[in-house]
Amino acid sequence: MSLAAFSVYVVVVNLVPLLAERGMTTSAAAVALGLGGVGQVLGRLGCARLAARTSVRVRTLVVLLVGAAVTAALGVVPGPAPLLVAGSVLAGVTRGIFTLVQATAITDRWGATHYGRLNGLLTAPVMLTAAIAPWAGSALAERLGGYPAVFVVLGAIGVLAAALSTAGVPDLHGLSRSGTRRPGPGRAWVA
Known part of the structure; x- marks a missing residue:
């Protein structure tokens, strides 16, 4: 979650x-960023539908991969402006869903x-x-020669976060809702 949040x-x-x-x-770019905020709301509104159709592992993986792909695309696609604005909105959609994936990460995996x-x-x-993040983005842009390269690197970080997320959902077989091992043959309760 930390790598994904960083990206x-x-x-x-x-x-x-x-x-x-x-x-x-900069005015048009600020409007595009604001439309990304509208995308966040749309993502949050659609999250329940996604949650009803996917497992925690699949939902997390899909959201992180789509976010990584959109981020990398923003770094690679030079324009035109309407396409970049659409990318900003789609990035907002994934950001909105990611916020809810993060907010429910504990209860979805281990209960309350x-x-x-x-x-x-x-x-x-x-x-x-x-x-x-604010410092890291500008520092990376300075080292990599601009923001397009930063967004490509962030896309790669997002892919890494998605891959790591598949290991982040425990197998609840043999676990209580609190995440402790249930006693089995020859096993005592472990807190």
Whole structure:
């Protein structure tokens, strides 16, 4: 989740400079970013339908892969402006769903028992990545020669996050809802 959040937050903060490098005015780029916010709302509205049709593992994987693909596409596609705006909206849709995937990560995997402690363990590194995202995006742009390369790298980070997410959903066979092992033959309860 931290790698995915890093990619998501760097994209949000650095979309305007990317679009400006693509020839859009900063005003038009800001409107595109705002339309990405509309996309977030649309993503959140559609998330229940996605959740009803997919497992936690599949939903997380799909959202992270689509987000990675859209991010990389924004780095590769030079224009025209309407296509870049559509990319911004689609990035917003995936960002909106990602927010809900992150918000339900604990209960979807281990239930509500110990929610506060587990959510703190998940959220701390995610918030750290969100905090360094503005600096990281501009530092990467300086080292890589511009924002298009940054978005391609962020797409690759998103793919890595998606791959790692497949290992992040425990097999609940033999686990209680709190995530502790159920006693089996020769096994005692473990807290």
